[in-house]
Amino acid sequence: xxxxxxxxxxxxxxxxxFNTPPSEKEIYQAMRDFERLQRILRWVxxxxxxxxxxxxxxVMKLFELNLPAFILVTISTVIILKELSTVLFSLHMRKRxxxxxxxxxxxxxxxxxxxxxxxxEEEQFNMVGDLIxxxxxxxxxxxxxxxxxxxxxxxxKELIAGISHDLKTPxxxxxxxxxxxxxxxxTTEEKKEKYLNIIESNAQYTNKLIDDLFLFSKLDINQxxxxxxxxxxxxxxxxxxxxxxxxxxxxGVNVSYTIDIAKDKLLAIDGKMxxxxxxxxxxxxxxxxxxxxxxxxxxxxxxxxxxxVAISDNGQGxxxxxxxxIFDVFFREDVSRNKxxxxxxxxxxxxxxxxxxxxxxxxxxSKMGEGTTITFTLKDQNxxxxxxx
Numbered sequence: 001x002x003x004x005x006x007x008x009x010x011x012x013x014x015x016x017x018f019n020t021p022p023s024e025k026e027i028y029q030a031m032r033d034f035e036r037l038q039r040i041l042r043w044v045x046x047x048x049x050x051x052x053x054x055x056x057x058x059v060m061k062l063f064e065l066n067l068p069a070f071i072l073v074t075i076s077t078v079i080i081l082k083e084l085s086t087v088l089f090s091l092h093m094r095k096r097x098x099x100x101x102x103x104x105x106x107x108x109x110x111x112x113x114x115x116x117x118x119x120x121e122e123e124q125f126n127m128v129g130d131l132i133x134x135x136x137x138x139x140x141x142x143x144x145x146x147x148x149x150x151x152x153x154x155x156x157k158e159l160i161a162g163i164s165h166d167l168k169t170p171x172x173x174x175x176x177x178x179x180x181x182x183x184x185x186x187t188t189e190e191k192k193e194k195y196l197n198i199i200e201s202n203a204q205y206t207n208k209l210i211d212d213l214f215l216f217s218k219l220d221i222n223q224x225x226x227x228x229x230x231x232x233x234x235x236x237x238x239x240x241x242x243x244x245x246x247x248x249x250x251x252g253v254n255v256s257y258t259i260d261i262a263k264d265k266l267l268a269i270d271g272k273m274x275x276x277x278x279x280x281x282x283x284x285x286x287x288x289x290x291x292x293x294x295x296x297x298x299x300x301x302x303x304x305x306x307x308x309v310a311i312s313d314n315g316q317g318x319x320x321x322x323x324x325x326i327f328d329v330f331f332r333e334d335v336s337r338n339k340x341x342x343x344x345x346x347x348x349x350x351x352x353x354x355x356x357x358x359x360x361x362x363x364x365x366s367k368m369g370e371g372t373t374i375t376f377t378l379k380d381q382n383x384x385x386x387x388x389x
Contacts, residue, residue, distance in 0.1 A: 100132060170205045233378075240274070241278075258300070312373040314371045317368040
């Protein structure tokens with residue numbers, strides 16, 4: 001099992017505070033050298049006083065040589081002032097340098113114990129102050145990284161729980177209806193066909209869930225391969241919307257759209273992924289739209305370096321509390337995860353990651369009783385690559 005000490009060394013390496021990552025042995029060797037230096041410097045004032053005593057003894061010997069008084073006084077004054085200034089300088093450096101470094105050493109030990117976020121309160125307007133400020137930033141970043149790690153772990157647990165729930169429900173249903181057919185419960189062809197249709201529906205739902213999980217896992221570990229192709233974005237969006245319009249209107253969903261984009265505007269995008277973005281958002285709009293007269297309206301417009309697309313429904317809306325979480329993994333407004341509503345709870349999370357892969361942003365606005373609008377932007381990936389270069 002990895003110790004906290006190993007963990008902090010590993011985290012420091014990741015955060016890039018060292019050009020060449022130091023080993024644990026090197027770190028603790030540096031700390032021992034620092035402690036040794038401190039012990040030596042503690043004796044510096046005593047050594048200076050001993051030297052000063054020797055100087056006084058030498059001056060007394062000079063007096064015995066019967067040299068002119070002003071020469072003796074001058075020599076003595078110069079030597080005494082020199083040594084006093086050295087002692088004062090040493091004490092000043094100890095206050096300005098060693099004490100802050102001692103606090104920094106204590107803080108490093110606290111970090112090594114796993115107390116991330118521990119900072120040093122010291123105002124120094126010199127290199128030591130810069131070092132302390134850098135340490136404080138590092139400490140805060142380590143704490144944020146640890147909190148992020150804990151959030152990821154919690155999300156992972158929720159993801160596993162969601163997968164287990166969403167897979168178990170349709171598989172249990174499939175097993176039940178297959179058993180019913182095999183045991184002769186389905187006594188008529190009509191009932192048998194009904195059971196088979198339910199089995200097919202649950203199998204398709206399970207397959208969609210697995211497809212979404214596979215895509216999400218590739219996105220999550222950054223193994224998704226994109227094919228950005230420069231294309232007339234107006235024509236592309238119109239083709240996608242018309243295809244979805246024909247499909248949805250057969251199910252009684254009224255789809256309308258306006259596209260305010262120049263026909264000759266070219267945009268480098270991954271067409272399959274943008275289709276997936278729009279499909280996921282529109283599916284979400286249908287699930288939570290008005291059940292009696294479902295409507296979806298799509299508006300697409302130009303942006304300086306891309307396009308903006310807004311997809312609105314006429315549903316009951318989403319509360320502000322839930323609106324902040326609709327792009328989270330496996331989030332659904334129906335906390336019971338009722339399969340009748342459909343979906344895997346991954347659609348909008350996948351859409352968000354695909355939008356971000358296109359350099360864009362996605363957000364939602366909603367008004368209770370009127371509906372929800374999800375808006376996303378796409379940036380020209382050729383322009384993004386040129387900018388990165």
